[in-house]
Amino acid sequence: MQRLVFSILLCFVVTVPFLNSLALAEVVTCSGMVPMKYRNDKISVTDFGAVGDGRTLNTKAFQEAIYRIEHLRRSGGTLLYIPPGVYLTESFNLTSHMTLYLARGAVIRATKDTKNWPLIAPLPSYGRGRERPGGRYMSFIHGDGLHDVIITGENGTIDGQGEVWWNMWRQRTLQFTRPNLIELMNSRSIIISNVIFKNSPFWNIHPVYCSNVVIRYVTILAPPDSPNTDGIDPDSSTHVCIEDSYISTGDDLVAVKSGWDEYGIAYGRPSHGITIRRITGSSPFAGIAVGSETSGGVQDVLAEHISLFNMGVGIHLKTNIGRGGFIRNITVSNVYMENVRKGIKIAGDVGDHPDDKFNPNALPVVKGVTIKNVWGEKVQQPGSIQGLKNSPFTGICLSNINLHGATRPKTAAAPWKCSDVSGTALLVSPWPCSELANTHTTGECSNTF
Ligand SMILES: *[C@@H]1O[C@H](CO)[C@@H](O)[C@H](O)[C@H]1NC(C)=O
């Protein structure tokens, strides 16, 4: 008996720390941030006359189905099922308490008819369309003032047929700013998962003035030469969690933003509490970006476990004179990058202005940026950190970073470029500029600011 008690005790003593370490090793995810809802009330878009032949225009069916969800208000909300097939439609609005569910083989495809595309007001934090003055084309799938919205399914596709828009951009015949593929404004409790986004006319997924947004298990695809097809742009939004996704587009994969120059400063809506993890992708522009529109401020961003292939810039923090705002407490860690033009870039001279009314004295503050555990192969240029003379970037902390040049032919890694920056560096190869103090004596990359 005594021996039994003893062995139970021993077992307890041995397993508790073991279980603890298991718990620590558990994969962290976004789930729980917004509860997944299973809805009992289900309708199919085909009940409203939709035909998935790729030719029939189904705008009315989508609008009527969503009108039914909005006005019948079944408790627990309603699931709108999109069966296999190709459903051509014009842009449409979502409503609260709904799940848009795309079956395996379901495609919601945007019309190429750009002439009848609805226009909406510019975002107050931008003051005008991002590309053209005045209003802007409504996103293909749109929502304003919503909550409890889920877009999911069995990896069906939302296809923007963006080429017609990219060509208008190339030929400079755009009258207004191109539509996003999905934009949700002033909304909360949103889940976007298990969907493929393809050929967006402009940015793919744009949550703006939103909170509690989870985006996971998505695939976002657009050709590398498609203009401005950013993957996911959390903009003046809080508590956004993006994970386990593959993004390959013609512009930044994920870019955290918060408004543009004097309009963004006046609107004053920051982005904070943004988590980005386990993203793989490629693009001629940036992998993980903050900016360049950061006039409302961006803080508390964590990006980790990021794998980037055939990239322009691996990690890019960007702002400009006249932008105001701040970029604060940004952590990027555990990044693998391969075949990239530049590994890390933090710059104060990026992006254009909405108009000439911007205030040249509105200088951005960049403070507290930690980049650690980065491994790069075939990196043409390791990095540059170029602050502003009258607003130097401070608390920049680089640690455990290895950025190798091409191995065949073996090229010496190009040097870092820095100006108007202060901070620390530890175990960085090639060694960055003298503006960053070596902290090998203290061991940690200290980031007091
Ligand atoms: C969709 O929403 C936009 C912006 O909120 C609004 O201007 C438009 O009238 C709505 N369209 C329909 C068909 O309800």
Ligand SMILES: *[C@@H]1O[C@H](CO)[C@@H](O)[C@H](O)[C@H]1NC(C)=O
């Ligand atoms: C959908 O794609 C994700 C990856 O993006 C994958 O994890 C998941 O298993 C797929 N789901 C189905 C039903 O095929």
